[in-house]
Amino acid sequence: MSKLSTTTIIGLEVHVQLKTESKLFCGCSTQFGRPPNTQVCPVCLGLPGALPVINEAAVELAVRAGLAINCSIPPMTKWDRKQYFYPDLPKGYQISQFDLPICADGFLEITDPADPDATRRIGIIRAHLEEDAGKSLHDEASGRGDSRIDLNRCGTPLLEIVSEPDLRTAEEALAYLTKLKETMTHLGVSDCEMQEGSLRVDANVNLHIEQDEHVIATPIVEVKNMNSFRSVAGALHFEAERQLAEWQETGQTIKTRGKRTFGWDDVKEVTYPQREKEESADYRYFPCPDLLPIRIPRERVEQLRQSLGETPDEARQRLQSQHGISIYDADVIVSQGPAMVQYFDTAAMTSGDGKRASSWVQQDVMRTLKEQGTDVESFGVAAEQLGELLAKVDAGDLTNDRARDVFKHLAAHDASVDEAIKALGIESVDSSEIESLVAELLQANPKVVEDVKGGNTKAVGALIGQARKRNPNANPQLVREVALRQIEAS
Amino acid sequence: MLDSALELLRLQSAGEVSAVEIAQKALDAIEASQPRHHSFTFVDREGALRVAKSVDQRRAAGEDLGPLAGVPVAVKDVLCTQDMPTTCSSEMLRDFRPPYDATVVERLRRADAVIVGKTNMDEFAMGASTETSAFGITRNPWDTDRTPGGSSGGAAAAVAAGTVPLSLGTDTGGSIRQPSAFCGVTGLKPTYGRVSRYGLVAFASSLDQVGPIAWSADECALLLYTIAGFEPRDSTSLDQPVPDYAAATKSKDLRGLKIGLLRESLDAEGISHSVRAAVRDAIKVLADLGAEIIDVELPHREYWVPTYYVIAPSEASSNLSRYDGAHYGHRASEGVTDLLSMYCRSRAEGFGDEVKRRIMVGTYALSEGYADEYYNKALKVRRLIRGDYDAAFSQVDLLLGPVTPTPAFKLGEKVDDPIQMYLCDLFTVGANLAGVPAISLPGGFDEQGLPVGIQLQGPPLEEGRLLFVASAFQSATDHHTRRPTP
Ligand SMILES: [Zn+2]
Numbered sequence: 001m002s003k004l005s006t007t008t009i010i011g012l013e014v015h016v017q018l019k020t021e022s023k024l025f026c027g028c029s030t031q032f033g034r035p036p037n038t039q040v041c042p043v044c045l046g047l048p049g050a051l052p053v054i055n056e057a058a059v060e061l062a063v064r065a066g067l068a069i070n071c072s073i074p075p076m077t078k079w080d081r082k083q084y085f086y087p088d089l090p091k092g093y094q095i096s097q098f099d100l101p102i103c104a105d106g107f108l109e110i111t112d113p114a115d116p117d118a119t120r121r122i123g124i125i126r127a128h129l130e131e132d133a134g135k136s137l138h139d140e141a142s143g144r145g146d147s148r149i150d151l152n153r154c155g156t157p158l159l160e161i162v163s164e165p166d167l168r169t170a171e172e173a174l175a176y177l178t179k180l181k182e183t184m185t186h187l188g189v190s191d192c193e194m195q196e197g198s199l200r201v202d203a204n205v206n207l208h209i210e211q212d213e214h215v216i217a218t219p220i221v222e223v224k225n226m227n228s229f230r231s232v233a234g235a236l237h238f239e240a241e242r243q244l245a246e247w248q249e250t251g252q253t254i255k256t257r258g259k260r261t262f263g264w265d266d267v268k269e270v271t272y273p274q275r276e277k278e279e280s281a282d283y284r285y286f287p288c289p290d291l292l293p294i295r296i297p298r299e300r301v302e303q304l305r306q307s308l309g310e311t312p313d314e315a316r317q318r319l320q321s322q323h324g325i326s327i328y329d330a331d332v333i334v335s336q337g338p339a340m341v342q343y344f345d346t347a348a349m350t351s352g353d354g355k356r357a358s359s360w361v362q363q364d365v366m367r368t369l370k371e372q373g374t375d376v377e378s379f380g381v382a383a384e385q386l387g388e389l390l391a392k393v394d395a396g397d398l399t400n401d402r403a404r405d406v407f408k409h410l411a412a413h414d415a416s417v418d419e420a421i422k423a424l425g426i427e428s429v430d431s432s433e434i435e436s437l438v439a440e441l442l443q444a445n446p447k448v449v450e451d452v453k454g455g456n457t458k459a460v461g462a463l464i465g466q467a468r469k470r471n472p473n474a475n476p477q478l479v480r481e482v483a484l485r486q487i488e489a490s
Numbered sequence: 491m492l493d494s495a496l497e498l499l500r501l502q503s504a505g506e507v508s509a510v511e512i513a514q515k516a517l518d519a520i521e522a523s524q525p526r527h528h529s530f531t532f533v534d535r536e537g538a539l540r541v542a543k544s545v546d547q548r549r550a551a552g553e554d555l556g557p558l559a560g561v562p563v564a565v566k567d568v569l570c571t572q573d574m575p576t577t578c579s580s581e582m583l584r585d586f587r588p589p590y591d592a593t594v595v596e597r598l599r600r601a602d603a604v605i606v607g608k609t610n611m612d613e614f615a616m617g618a619s620t621e622t623s624a625f626g627i628t629r630n631p632w633d634t635d636r637t638p639g640g641s642s643g644g645a646a647a648a649v650a651a652g653t654v655p656l657s658l659g660t661d662t663g664g665s666i667r668q669p670s671a672f673c674g675v676t677g678l679k680p681t682y683g684r685v686s687r688y689g690l691v692a693f694a695s696s697l698d699q700v701g702p703i704a705w706s707a708d709e710c711a712l713l714l715y716t717i718a719g720f721e722p723r724d725s726t727s728l729d730q731p732v733p734d735y736a737a738a739t740k741s742k743d744l745r746g747l748k749i750g751l752l753r754e755s756l757d758a759e760g761i762s763h764s765v766r767a768a769v770r771d772a773i774k775v776l777a778d779l780g781a782e783i784i785d786v787e788l789p790h791r792e793y794w795v796p797t798y799y800v801i802a803p804s805e806a807s808s809n810l811s812r813y814d815g816a817h818y819g820h821r822a823s824e825g826v827t828d829l830l831s832m833y834c835r836s837r838a839e840g841f842g843d844e845v846k847r848r849i850m851v852g853t854y855a856l857s858e859g860y861a862d863e864y865y866n867k868a869l870k871v872r873r874l875i876r877g878d879y880d881a882a883f884s885q886v887d888l889l890l891g892p893v894t895p896t897p898a899f900k901l902g903e904k905v906d907d908p909i910q911m912y913l914c915d916l917f918t919v920g921a922n923l924a925g926v927p928a929i930s931l932p933g934g935f936d937e938q939g940l941p942v943g944i945q946l947q948g949p950p951l952e953e954g955r956l957l958f959v960a961s962a963f964q965s966a967t968d969h970h971t972r973r974p975t976p
Binding site: 042045046047048049050051052053054081083085087090091092093149282284285286289290291292 | 569570576578583586588589590592687688689690691692694695696722723724725726804805807808810811812814816817818829833853856857858861865
């Protein structure tokens with residue numbers, strides 16, 4: 001039997017926790033990691049008589065997110081109740097958005113993992129706001145007295161971003177997720193901390209199998225609640241194989257079997273079917289009578305669009321054209337987030353040397369940040385200082401090595417660049433001093449003079465080390481130039 | 491029998507009676523009435539006396555006091571009270587004490603009212619006779635073999651029995667107006683959003699409103715003024731200034747006012763002679779006061795009840811999902827083997843039949859494949875019903891009609907016949923579906939001496955106009971001054 005040609009069809013639903021101070025419908029804090037059930041009130045506990053009030057900040061963040069992923073923002077959006085029973089859902093319904101989501105019809109461009117020079121446009125069907133549920137800390141099937149529930153997370157604002165089934169490989173799915181995460185963090189919409197659950201992924205996946213010039217679609221499986229990119233990749237690879245095997249065994253297609261809900265086991269690295277009950281859930285959506293529809297005027301959307309700031313793609317392009325750095329370098333800097341972009345911008349402009357600034361930011365700055373376990377906003381070397389330092393290197397006043405010493409000093413002390421240079425005993429050496437130093441060295445090294453005259457200019461290198469020994473501030477480039485000139489003139 | 495709220499305020503400022511004496515008198519009256527009428531689910535003797543004492547002390551110290559200082563008020567047991575149980579007359583919430591006050595309760599306290607207790611009701615406000623209460627029925631003070639109506643039966647009976655001059659009810663489909671009519675008192679359902687629902691345990695969120703019940707329109711004006719107004723914690727509350735309702739009731743001159751008579755409702759099937767007579771009498775009184783009476787129609791009236799009995803249960807089925815035994819309220823202890831059986835047993839035990847019936851109806855109406863046929867269609871009809879009201883109010887200032895098809899019926903008469911019970915709402919649910927204010931006021935008595943109500947409905951936010959006309963009507967009639975024999 002010849003090998004079957006299959007295509008994996010993937011659509012992702014990504015839940016992103018919006019970066020608001022307070023919850024979606026009450027004033028409780030959204031801070032992560034607090035003691036259980038300390039960030040709750042009658043509203044998020046779903047107590048009788050308590051009513052939700054919309055957090056405007058969440059609406060603005062959702063609009064920003066929507067604009068960043070090229071969605072349209074309809075003039076009216078409303079709230080619906082999605083109803084199901086679960087102990088971490090104290091109202092018995094989740095306030096969500098059913099038929100009029102806040103963002104519709106967008107797309108995200110990703111680099112094609114199979115061809116780095118090509119891009120793929122992944123459609124986004126919609127993005128809607130909803131409240132998160134709490135956390136059950138128990139074996140869900142037992143229902144006995146030792147079940148514990150933490151409602152701190154209950155009511156935290158989420159944006160659920162639903163893609164078209166446009167993704168074809170696990171690699172594309174990862175590229176999409178990476179791009180989405182980068183966009184959301186870059187614009188300050190979400191922290192996307194996967195280990196804190198502020199980015200969670202559901203994947204809808206099935207196969208298109210080519211057989212006898214027909215395409216057969218396997219039944220759709222939704223793999224729910226994956227908390228890492230590794231899980232997503234694992235689940236997608238696993239499902240592609242599992243569905244093919246299942247089809248070969250049972251012949252079931254999308255026409256003969258409805259959508260099923262699976263989970264992903266991170267340890268066993270397998271997907272597994274969840275309870276049938278959840279598959280047939282009827283959420284009985286209806287408009288939430290406690291909340292008014294939200295009207296977002298055109299002008300407000302335009303204002304938000306104006307104040308959106310650069311998307312990562314825009315930043316990448318600008319860094320290349322403005323500072324003359326490569327796409328690779330721009331990508332590394334942008335992937336560190338908007339604060340790093342700003343740091344680089346300032347350092348590049350102050351120094352007037354984008355390429356040098358880029359290399360320093362990627363090496364010295366990022367390494368030191370990692371060592372210090374800090375972020376660029378609270379870094380000891382200000383972007384202006386780095387720029388000033390690099391300008392001195394450019395002017396030949398400092399060697400790269402000495403500049404590195406200054407940089408280390410600045411990172412550890414509260415000092416200006418000049419103070420640091422002084423503290424390290426670095427003095428700039430004037431050219432007459434270099435002239436006489438070189439003359440002395442040539443005198444003492446006739447072999448070098450001979451070699452150079454014989455055409456081996458590399459021999460001059462031996463002098464540089466000696467010059468540095470006598471005067472650590474001597475600029476090697478200058479020593480080399482002066483030596484060659486003096487030999488030629490001799 | 492307690493004096494009117496206005497009289498109690500006057501007597502206190504004249505120094506003729508203290509708040510403690512009034513509270514004591516109210517508590518004694520409640521104690522005497524409870525065995526016969528059972529209007530209350532909880533009486534807060536200590537709390538009432540403590541507040542009354544503090545009012546007296548503050549008055550003696552010359553401090554400023556709120557507009558209801560020292561006046562006893564009863565609160566329907568569907569409104570959250572931090573210091574008293576809030577049961578909704580349900581086994582499900584038998585032991586529930588909310589950690590907060592409803593906005594209206596907060597406002598009563600700020601007005602220095604003396605909250606004496608919580609009144610009985612149909613379970614979760616679902617019913618028209620207070621017979622679905624898990625804690626026993628309430629009897630009509632005019633005839634203890636009859637229902638006080640519902641769901642605010644305890645609230646209306648508490649006033650009619652003379653235990654308190656003021657009480658707070660809630661009205662989702664007539665639950666203030668129908669018991670007010672049955673108990674011969676005055677009750678007002680405000681415009682949707684006029685009074686905050688924060689802390690009102692939801693039955694049908696898009697229909698529920700809190701409102702005042704008292705003997706007279708003037709007293710309703712006083713209580714409404716205290717509880718109305720914007721509440722930022724309630725997105726559906728209206729950010730509109732609250733007029734001085736008491737000032738609105740000063741004039742008794744109805745000249746220039748056009749009142750639309752809902753004549754068609756007088757010919758409705760099953761409407762009793764006494765109800766028809768009360769409306770006819772009212773026409774005459776209002777005309778004598780100078781009003782012009784013209785006939786108007788609300789063309790979709792026949793769809794009111796079916797529309798209501800889709801929308802209200804749908805919302806209820808959702809609102810009552812939270813009572814699952816997991817976090818608070820009744821949790822079954824027997825027959826529980828897993829999460830699902832805990833849910834099922836807790837809800838089976840905690841809810842009464844009528845609540846279960848409505849949850850089932852509502853769940854069905856919202857289900858996939860049925861929502862378009864039921865819930866979504868009902869929303870469309872609701873828009874038509876609102877349109878009828880808009881059209882009517884472009885012609886007239888107010889609408890006049892009956893509250894109920896009959897005076898108070900016998901206890902047990904309809905409790906096993908949901909359809910008959912639902913038809914009690916025939917004339918009242920329109921105001922809830924349209925969100926407009928409506929008032930029920932005593933319009934006469936039938937041959938057996940049972941009170942008969944009449945209803946006025948007004949355009950949105952025109953509670954002042956309703957109270958003005960009701961007050962004028964009461965200045966020319968004495969129905970609201972008649973009292974049941976104790
Ligand atoms: Zn909260």
